Amino acid sequence: MTAVERDVGGAPAEGKITDEAVAAARRMIGLQLRPEGPYLQDATADTIRNFCNGIGDLNPLFHDAQHGRLSRHGSVVAHPMFPMAFGWVGRTRWGLPA
Numbered sequence: 001m002t003a004v005e006r007d008v009g010g011a012p013a014e015g016k017i018t019d020e021a022v023a024a025a026r027r028m029i030g031l032q033l034r035p036e037g038p039y040l041q042d043a044t045a046d047t048i049r050n051f052c053n054g055i056g057d058l059n060p061l062f063h064d065a066q067h068g069r070l071s072r073h074g075s076v077v078a079h080p081m082f083p084m085a086f087g088w089v090g091r092t093r094w095g096l097p098a
Contacts, residue, residue, distance in 0.1 A: 048062055048077075048078045048082060051085055055079070057079055059079075061076065061077055062077065062079050064076070
């Protein structure tokens with residue numbers, strides 16, 4: 001038993017590449033891992049807030065209904081990058097249009 005095997009108690013080490021793992025990965029070639037299409041289906045105050053939480057933008061204009069009501073917009077507004085998650089038609093599968 002090697003020192004590495006002793007360190008993990010004889011269990012496979014995390015990230016250890018084995019012939020079985022390579023064969024399993026090869027069987028996945030060509031599989032669709034996630035559906036294509038927009039990530040979000042609706043633009044609601046909740047989806048806008050959750051999107052902004054996910055990217056770490058804490059601007060109250062995107063989060064706080066009261067702040068949005070008192071702004072010149074009259075309500076919460078979507079983050080400028082929100083259309084990318086909403087399925088902006090100008091976006092290609094790999095990013096911005098070429």
